Structure formats: C-alpha cells, structure tokens
Amino acid sequence: MVALRRRLLRTPLGLLLTQTQLEAERDQIHLALWHDGAVAGTLLAIRPDAGGTAKLRQMAVSASLQGRGLGAALVHHAETILQPLGANRIVLSARETAVGFYRRLGYRVTGETYIEVTIPHLPMGKIL
Numbered sequence: 754m755v756a757l758r759r760r761l762l763r764t765p766l767g768l769l770l771t772q773t774q775l776e777a778e779r780d781q782i783h784l785a786l787w788h789d790g791a792v793a794g795t796l797l798a799i800r801p802d803a804g805g806t807a808k809l810r811q812m813a814v815s816a817s818l819q820g821r822g823l824g825a826a827l828v829h830h831a832e833t834i835l836q837p838l839g840a841n842r843i844v845l846s847a848r849e850t851a852v853g854f855y856r857r858l859g860y861r862v863t864g865e866t867y868i869e870v871t872i873p874h875l876p877m878g879k880i881l
C-alpha cells in the first residue's frame with residue numbers, strides 16, 4: 754500500500770512519504786483493494802470524532818486499473834465501515850483533478866481552493 758501511495762500520490766509531486774508520517778497513521782483504517790495478487794488501490798479513513806465526522810485520505814487506484822469502478826468501490830466500502838463506527842459525515846481534501854470523481858459519489862465542495870502537497874485541493878464532504 755505504501756509503495757502504491759508513493760508511486761501515485763507522492764513521487765509525481767517530488768515528495769516523500771516519511772516514516773514519521775506513516776507512524777502517525779497507526780490508528781487510521783487502512784483499506785487495500787487487491788487485483789491479481791497485488792495491491793491495486795488504497796484508501797485510508799480517520800475514525801469519526803465525537804461529533805461523528807470521519808475523514809478519507811490517500812485515495813489511489815493503479816493507473817492501469819483506473820476507470821473501472823474500483824475507486825468508487827473503495828469509497829463505498831469505507832462509508833459502510835465508518836457509519837457503524839458512529840460517522841454521520843465524511844470530509845476529505847480533494848485534489849482539484851479528482852473533484853469530479855467525488856462528486857459522482859455524492860460529495861459536495863464545502864469551501865475554497867487551497868494548496869496542499871504543492872497542488873490545488875478543495876474541501877469536500879458528504880452527510881451519511
């Protein structure tokens with residue numbers, strides 16, 4: 754999963770995924786999508802806070818398998834895991850290029866564009 758995240762989400766931006774950053778993810782929910790014996794997709798979820806807000810991050814599907822519904826399946830799976838844990842809302846930080854993907858899944862833009870990991874992002878959210 755870390756290799757896929759590095760390949761899709763960090764190396765193209767000239768960034769690293771450090772041991773310190775990975776250590777900070779210990780309590781998060783790590784979802785992997787397998788295809789032909791290899792990890793083909795990743796998604797991490799931060800458990801709901803006291804107000805019921807959970808967060809999705811590190812969404813990535815192998816380039817050769819994109820456009821087949823795998824990303825959507827991962828997000829749906831995360832939602833079905835988070836709801837019984839008390840989530841009533843999911844938020845995420847969407848790359849500008851992925852806003853359309855999240856819109857297809859019912860997420861709405863909730864604020865202005867900002868820069869994160871060197872590229873434009875928008876805050877998005879969905880009420881469950």
Ligand SMILES: CC(C)(COP(=O)(O)OP(=O)(O)OC[C@H]1O[C@@H](n2cnc3c(N)ncnc32)[C@H](O)[C@@H]1OP(=O)(O)O)[C@@H](O)C(=O)NCCC(=O)NCCS
Pocket residue numbers: 761762811812813814815818819820821822823824825826846847848850851852853854855857
């Ligand atoms: C964004 C990403 C996760 C989408 O995964 P995917 O498996 O290709 O998406 P799906 O095939 O499940 O697409 C679901 C729907 O969203 C649409 N969609 C997918 N990517 C889209 C995009 N970038 N913009 C607009 N719509 C998009 C699909 O056409 C599909 O629509 P449909 O239901 O009408 O058929 C994938 O392209 C990816 O890993 N990109 C590189 C890393 C990245 O940008 N991650 C997001 C960080 S916030």
